[in-house]
Amino acid sequence: MTADVLENVQAAQQEQTQAQAHDEVRELTYAQAIQEAMAIAMERDERVFLMGEDIGVYGGAFQVTGDLYQRFGAERVMDTPISELGGAGLAVGAAMTGSRPIYEFQFSDFATLAMEQIVNQAAKMRFMLGGEASVPLVMRFPAGSGTGAAAQHSQSLEAWFAHVPGLKVVQPSTPHDAKGLLLAALEDPDPVLIFEHKLLYKSKGPVPEGYYTVPIGKAAVRRAGRDVTIVATSIMAIRSLEAAALLEQEGVDAEVIDLRSIRPIDRGAIIASIRKTSRLICVYEGVQQLGIGAEIAAIACESEAFDYLDAPVIRLGGADCPLPYNPELEKAAVPQVDDIVAAARRIVGGRG
Amino acid sequence: MQEIIEALPTRPATVLRGVLFRHDPATLREALRKMILVRRFEESAEQAYMRGLIHGTMHLSIGQEASAIGATLPLTDDDYITSTHRGHGHCIGKGADPKRMFAEFFGKETGYCRGRGGSMHIADVSRGNLGANGIVGGGMPIAVGAALSVKRQHKDSVVMCFFGDGANNEGAFHESLNFASIWKLPVIFVCENNRYGMSMSVERSTAVSHIAQRSLAYDMPGVTVDGNSFAEVLNASEEAVAHARKGNGPTLLECETYRLRGHSKSDRNRYRTREEIDEWTARDPIVRFETELLQCGLLDAASVATLREEVEAEIEAGLEFAQNSPSPQRAELTRYVYASTSGSEQ
Numbered sequence: 001m002t003a004d005v006l007e008n009v010q011a012a013q014q015e016q017t018q019a020q021a022h023d024e025v026r027e028l029t030y031a032q033a034i035q036e037a038m039a040i041a042m043e044r045d046e047r048v049f050l051m052g053e054d055i056g057v058y059g060g061a062f063q064v065t066g067d068l069y070q071r072f073g074a075e076r077v078m079d080t081p082i083s084e085l086g087g088a089g090l091a092v093g094a095a096m097t098g099s100r101p102i103y104e105f106q107f108s109d110f111a112t113l114a115m116e117q118i119v120n121q122a123a124k125m126r127f128m129l130g131g132e133a134s135v136p137l138v139m140r141f142p143a144g145s146g147t148g149a150a151a152q153h154s155q156s157l158e159a160w161f162a163h164v165p166g167l168k169v170v171q172p173s174t175p176h177d178a179k180g181l182l183l184a185a186l187e188d189p190d191p192v193l194i195f196e197h198k199l200l201y202k203s204k205g206p207v208p209e210g211y212y213t214v215p216i217g218k219a220a221v222r223r224a225g226r227d228v229t230i231v232a233t234s235i236m237a238i239r240s241l242e243a244a245a246l247l248e249q250e251g252v253d254a255e256v257i258d259l260r261s262i263r264p265i266d267r268g269a270i271i272a273s274i275r276k277t278s279r280l281i282c283v284y285e286g287v288q289q290l291g292i293g294a295e296i297a298a299i300a301c302e303s304e305a306f307d308y309l310d311a312p313v314i315r316l317g318g319a320d321c322p323l324p325y326n327p328e329l330e331k332a333a334v335p336q337v338d339d340i341v342a343a344a345r346r347i348v349g350g351r352g
Numbered sequence: 353m354q355e356i357i358e359a360l361p362t363r364p365a366t367v368l369r370g371v372l373f374r375h376d377p378a379t380l381r382e383a384l385r386k387m388i389l390v391r392r393f394e395e396s397a398e399q400a401y402m403r404g405l406i407h408g409t410m411h412l413s414i415g416q417e418a419s420a421i422g423a424t425l426p427l428t429d430d431d432y433i434t435s436t437h438r439g440h441g442h443c444i445g446k447g448a449d450p451k452r453m454f455a456e457f458f459g460k461e462t463g464y465c466r467g468r469g470g471s472m473h474i475a476d477v478s479r480g481n482l483g484a485n486g487i488v489g490g491g492m493p494i495a496v497g498a499a500l501s502v503k504r505q506h507k508d509s510v511v512m513c514f515f516g517d518g519a520n521n522e523g524a525f526h527e528s529l530n531f532a533s534i535w536k537l538p539v540i541f542v543c544e545n546n547r548y549g550m551s552m553s554v555e556r557s558t559a560v561s562h563i564a565q566r567s568l569a570y571d572m573p574g575v576t577v578d579g580n581s582f583a584e585v586l587n588a589s590e591e592a593v594a595h596a597r598k599g600n601g602p603t604l605l606e607c608e609t610y611r612l613r614g615h616s617k618s619d620r621n622r623y624r625t626r627e628e629i630d631e632w633t634a635r636d637p638i639v640r641f642e643t644e645l646l647q648c649g650l651l652d653a654a655s656v657a658t659l660r661e662e663v664e665a666e667i668e669a670g671l672e673f674a675q676n677s678p679s680p681q682r683a684e685l686t687r688y689v690y691a692s693t694s695g696s697e698q
Contacts, residue, residue, distance in 0.1 A: 080531075087531075096497070131687070168690075
């Protein structure tokens with residue numbers, strides 16, 4: 001054997017060992033995965049720093065920053081006053097001038113206090129200035145209901161932001177994607193808004209070690225199926241998978257697409273799936289009317305997928321009311337597994 | 353804090369002369385040239401609008417030139433500014449080329465924003481001008497964020513944040529001053545108090561008699577100066593810039609001035625009197641600065657005439673450049689929405 005060949009064999013063996021190690025990926029919670037992504041980002045790039053309310057010693061309202069303050073210090077993990085408009089605007093200004101801030105809203109609801117800076121400034125800066133400015137900003141929004149926090153701490157406002165050209169909006173549903181999308185967001189030259197579902201923070205899943213990214217704007221087919229396409233966002237992708245398992249027992253083979261990104265939106269994945277199943281259900285937590293489901297349905301209606309549809313599209317979204325406090329009412333206000341199963345039965349029965 | 357208690361009128365003339373004599377005549381001549389350039393730029397833009405050559409609206413700062421040019425004089429290309437909807441003076445103060453400003457007014461591809469922004473968004477990020485802003489108070493947190501970058505990057509740059517009296521009742525104003533103070537950031541908040549937020553007078557809108565008094569609440573120096581006196585503005589700005597550069601944190605500098613034109617093109621001047629406008633016209637900052645320079649012997653009448661000719665030539669060339677420049681292509685409508693878009697979105 002020549003030295004070259006020997007080297008190649010060794011390299012191949014090494015690769016195999018690495019692949020085996022990769023198969024035994026450890027499990028992390030969604031919150032730990034986000035924290036790991038932020039730690040990796042800060043180690044890789046000194047321009048990256050965190051800003052937010054109570055993210056320092058306290059560790060964040062949902063313990064996402066955890067002990068990053070102890071590891072990276074107050075200069076990198078900056079507690080801000082309760083001052084969302086100012087804090088968000090500082091992040092915009094810092095991003096325009098060579099920094100890579102990650103700004104955490106304590107609850108996504110509080111973004112309403114900062115809409116001016118997100119919508120009028122961050123989103124439009126590149127365009128208004130004729131391409132001469134960049135706002136490489138990452139914002140994190142703990143969102144969604146199910147925690148008994150009532151109407152001002154439970155909303156899913158992602159569609160508001162996805163309506164604004166210039167922003168990118170992602171909704172990871174797994175620990176793997178939470179880490180990979182955050183690292184991808186930091187590579188992006190434009191503002192990326194990450195909506196994290198609060199009920200997912202403690203969910204566990206495999207997360208590879210080290211640095212990797214998940215592409216923004218690409219959906220994931222979580223379960224392949226022939227009978228119905230379920231396009232879901234965030235925690236609804238998890239619930240749709242649970243629904244699909246129940247449906248399987250009834251002989252209904254559902255395809256579950258986790259949209260992951262609602263701006264840009266993966267039109268191709270939606271169209272390809274409908275061509276296969278001829279039926280579409282959209283499941284999302286935001287208020288049903290004028291929400292992401294309308295956009296998904298429009299993609300089906302405006303494309304070649306329309307010719308394949310065998311039943312009216314079904315939208316399952318949030319009820320037309322603020323999120324209530326009572327736990328039974330709170331559950332009733334957003335799609336649950338049973339609702340998805342029932343919708344699939346209806347649509348497969350041929351009557352939408 | 354003593355200074356904010358002192359009301360107008362201005363400091364003694366001897367002090368002001370001292371400020372002027374601290375600078376070489378060439379610098380002062382250039383400052384006067386810029387003030388005249390701002391005035392003539394706006395008058396010409398207004399004319400072009402009247403003649404139907406440009407559309408939309410514009411907010412003219414005619415009468416406020418001393419504050420824009422006096423405040424920006426101590427800045428370098430490494431410093432930043434954020435500006436307002438009435439920001440043509442700030443742009444010229446920060447070194448913008450009137451040619452490209454005119455081109456932006458005309459909506460041309462050669463404009464500072466390639467015709468996508470117009471009068472309210474002129475910026476030159478490469479030279480530290482982070483942009484005018486269409487939202488009252490919108491640039492303020494951005495300025496503080498830029499100052500945070502400066503501090504993190506261990507630079508000695510400063511950020512000058514322009515805003516009007518109208519912004520001082522916005523939440524963004526208060527949040528920005530607080531952030532700059534708690535983190536001791538190098539920001540100079542320059543309030544151009546031109547007495548009206550559109551039609552509402554400061555007396556009716558604002559609980560304090562001088563906006564600089566707001567600095568007390570945020571534990572930073574606050575100074576009110578005669579914004580129509582170039583020397584007063586320059587003096588205060590130099591002090592505030594030095595303070596920030598040394599790492600001592602922000603200052604709130606209030607320049608009391610007046611816009612001689614209406615708020616925008618829709619203004620019918622129903623909220624103020626002819627007498628008031630005449631009174632402020634008599635305090636024209638350009639006439640005043642020019643007279644001071646002549647009296648101090650720092651400039652002669654012939655130089656002033658030459659300087660005015662230079663400005664006229666620059667304006668004429670600028671207008672011609674703008675009119676002859678190409679318009680953006682319709683096919684490029686969604687370009688620049690994202691870094692990755694180069695003709696069609698997504």
